[in-house]
Amino acid sequence: MTVQAWTFVMVGLSFALYIGVAIWSKARSTSDFYVAGNQVPAVVNGMATAADWMSAASFISMAGVISFLGRDGSVYLMGWTGGYVLLALLLAPYLRKFGKFTVPDFVGDRYDSQVARVVAVICALFVSFTYVAGQMRGVGIVFSRFLDIDVGYGVLVGMGIVFFYAVLGGMKGITYTQVAQYCVLIFAYLVPAIFVSLLMTDTLVPQLGFGSTLSDGSGGYLLDRLDQLSRELGFAAYTSGQKGTLDVLFITLALMVGTAGLPHVIVRFYTVNRVSAARSSAGWALVFIALLYTTAPAVAAFARTNLLETVSDARYEDVPQWFKKWEATGLIEFLDHNRDGIIQYTGPESETLNELTIDRDIMVLANPEIARLPPWVAGLVAAGGLAAASRRPPGCCW
């Protein structure tokens, strides 16, 4: 079966799972959403929070961004998880104690002001629009690749599916649907990562794998090889930063503070019935988030090494099929400046003109194919990408 056929199978199976879980949990509880949530154990609530938290940005884009930025990509890893610590220590328990269900309500009551409440609503709207825009591009990229269409049309198809999904999401028992989503998402993320780690470094755990020696017999460390490859092609060394220390510091702090205020995540802490449960479900959520967030930099390093080894100085006629497929979506562009039929992929430090532009967002989706994994893995990743991107729109949280 082709990648495309496997994609339909995997996406179909995962949707069948969500619908099944939604029906099952609806039958179990006739009480409304918040009350149903009250009976949810902290571990389960933590898993659902993690699914809510990890959007298309985490699943589809983050490893790609790190892949291209190298060390500077750490700002997203630390910013998003570190902000979670602020949320868990400074916000979640108090919002729970205060007994308000939405952030604007909390702000309005706390400062006893309608103006403050309106300001909070406007902020929440801005956050949600920005957030949805990112999600939509993520879904668009998934569909553009697997339906062989331009990314713009991919966004339109994706919107249709997400709308359908949002209607489903309106069903009661959403917590368990989100648990199912988390399982699909993390399975789809870990399987290719483990495969690639085994192939490249003979290490089962990707988090350890990208700090291990290569299995190609050279005996060198993977990250050293990647630094060397990058420098040869005129890119900066992968493990050394390009941005200034202060830049990195302030970007990280800004991401942390912003993360602590994400409205659709805060709202989850009302679905447990005790302050102590709100605290521990915040802890469990970070465990489940960290599983993906510690895998992402490994995926990034593996994908970057594979990419440089595959496309650099390859003959255009001989490029693998994934290359041509992504070219059709407009997310890979090859311009043969010197008309020698060979792909010169070079960085800013190189004297050779760069001929290849690769969209960073495709790296996670393309990774299984770049690493020549079986086609069902690529289908699985697409299903995971959809699980991350299609969800209850954050708008209905307030």
Added chain:
Amino acid sequence: MAAGAYDGYWKTNLKYLVVLLSIWLGVSAGLSILFADWLDQFRLGGFKLGFWFAQQGSILVFVVLIFVYVRLMNRLDRRHDVDDREAR
């Protein structure tokens, strides 16, 4: 609960927060950013140490911090009898 007892509860709570958030800042801003270049001279397998803290270690420390906070606060709640276990 008497006002004095509540003061004690709040003071201990703040003490926990200050300690935990200092570690949080020390690992993220300190080890992973400000002193990362210096730490890079040490290696952990194939990782330069500063790089490892930025991409792996900091996240692991964050997870531990939240669970330490949960334990400390649950104990504090019980000691000051503000445990809301029976609230519903």
